[in-house]
Amino acid sequence: MTDIEKIIKPVEKEVKDFIKNKFPDDLKNPDDAAQIIFDIFKTHWVFKKKSFRTWIEHSNTNPFVKIILARSGLLPLYVLHLLQSREMFGNEIMGEIEERTYSACSPNPGAIYPLLKELEKEKFVECRWDTEKEHPIKIYKITENGKKEYEVLRKILKNKFKKSLSIFNEIYNDIYSGQYNGKRQDEKKL
Secondary structure, three states, X not given: OOHHHHHHHHHHHHHHHHHHHHOOOOOOOHHHHHHHHHHHHHHOHHHHOHHHHHHHHOOOXXXXXXXXXXXXXXXXXXXXXXXXXXXXXXXXXXXXXXXXXXXOOOOOHHHHHHHHHHHHHOOOEEEEEEOOOOOOEEEXXXXXXXXXXXXXXXXXXXXXXXXXXXXXXXXXXXXXXXOOOOOOHHHOOO
């Protein structure tokens, strides 16, 4: 079994059922038709790329959101934002991001924990061990320096964030409605 087949296998039945429901009832063998379509889908060049495999693995996951919320993207700002409201442990932060992005992004421990360690090193967060549970967990809390850094990042990234959304909107309109207006959105006052 190839890597792509391993990825696709969990959702194959769901996709086949969806495809079968799109065929008329009098079609002789919708299973065969669905299998042919699904086989073509599995070999499509876009879905062979690692960044797009998540679309197949989890139907709610969105690679665009994952890219934006990467450690080199908005993840540091978002983690500081989440810690503004309450103390949290790493898995809780990951769960909160997944919930708030409607499962479009499920950050992994390999992104969250190194980021938390970096934020701790910079004195933007501090941690303590909660040993009252069966397994001790590290609880993270934003510091006063972290609150200041959060405000700085918010201000620095606001216009870039707005510009990015505007550009994505232009691309979306160009692709799906053919309404490219020839004027860059970032030329307008944001």
